[in-house]
Amino acid sequence: MTIFRKAAGALAACLLAATAATAGDFSTFQSLGFSPDGKVYAFEEFGVQDGSGFPYSNVYFIDTAKDAYLSGTPIRVRIDDEAADIATVRAQSRDKAKALIETHKVLSNPGVLAAFNPMGEVGADRNRIEYLQYAVEPTPGGSFALALEDIPLALSDKCRDITPDGGKGFRLKLVKRDGETADTVVHKDTRIPDSRACPLSYQVSGALTFNPLDGDPVHVALVLVRSFGFEGADGRWIAVPFRP
Numbered sequence: 655m656t657i658f659r660k661a662a663g664a665l666a667a668c669l670l671a672a673t674a675a676t677a678g679d680f681s682t683f684q685s686l687g688f689s690p691d692g693k694v695y696a697f698e699e700f701g702v703q704d705g706s707g708f709p710y711s712n713v714y715f716i717d718t719a720k721d722a723y724l725s726g727t728p729i730r731v732r733i734d735d736e737a738a739d740i741a742t743v744r745a746q747s748r749d750k751a752k753a754l755i756e757t758h759k760v761l762s763n764p765g766v767l768a769a770f771n772p773m774g775e776v777g778a779d780r781n782r783i784e785y786l787q788y789a790v791e792p793t794p795g796g797s798f799a800l801a802l803e804d805i806p807l808a809l810s811d812k813c814r815d816i817t818p819d820g821g822k823g824f825r826l827k828l829v830k831r832d833g834e835t836a837d838t839v840v841h842k843d844t845r846i847p848d849s850r851a852c853p854l855s856y857q858v859s860g861a862l863t864f865n866p867l868d869g870d871p872v873h874v875a876l877v878l879v880r881s882f883g884f885e886g887a888d889g890r891w892i893a894v895p896f897r898p
Contacts (some may be wrong), residue, residue: 658675658721660671665702672690678888679702679888681774681890682701683697684697684698684700686698686713686764687761687762687763688765688864689758689759690762692862693872693873694716694760694774696754696758696760697808699890700712700743700747701740702713704883705883707736708734708735708736709733709738709740709743711740711743712728713747716895718895721841723851723897724754725879728761729751729842731746761840766787766788766863767860768786768835769784769785770859770860771783771858771859772860772878773859774816777843780857780858782829783861784797784799784830785797785863787863787871788863797832798828798861800858800861801826801828801829802824802825802860802877803824804823804855806822807821807823807846808845808846809852810848811847816852816882817853821846822853822856823846824841824876825839825842826841826858827840832898838898840875851881853880853881856877857880859874859876860879862875862877871898873898874895874896875896876891876893879891
């Protein structure tokens, strides 16, 4: 009986390893923070690429007023070696981002991770998320809610055979503001950026808030985009800043 259990355990481990070896790559999200005035937000995503097995780390700095990357960013680092440690590539990307991190003091202003709903939660609503602006109790004010919907867009030439159902962008609305019903578009794609590869679907997966001492609150919606990958769907992060 003991031998049988050991054999069954070994078989299960082999099957698990085989599954992992052919799985897509969903990157890990790590918020860095805001500049003191809320005009800049930074985050990191990192992981190991499917297919190649190469570790990578991308650091993003976003102008929250323009909803655009700061000049010279994102900072993308990949080590083309399957044996490389993910800690090494993260250290390299942080080193390249060091000047911007210090200039904008983002590590000193983490803000509030008000909601977070990554891909692994079973039964979660992928199209809606609701959260509170402040991390205190009793909480002042009401809740905020975001709703996401896919919108059809033109495909790039390279994606026509990969996603035959058509191109997908997304529209994001603020549907509740401080406890009251709202209907405000905070983001609407007009094209599919090449950086998204060939997107399959989107998920509103989180929200951050930051309250500058002198200025209006800044909110950031976190959108997880599933794109066509080498061994399955890959997941990457999009941060959408807005002022409610």
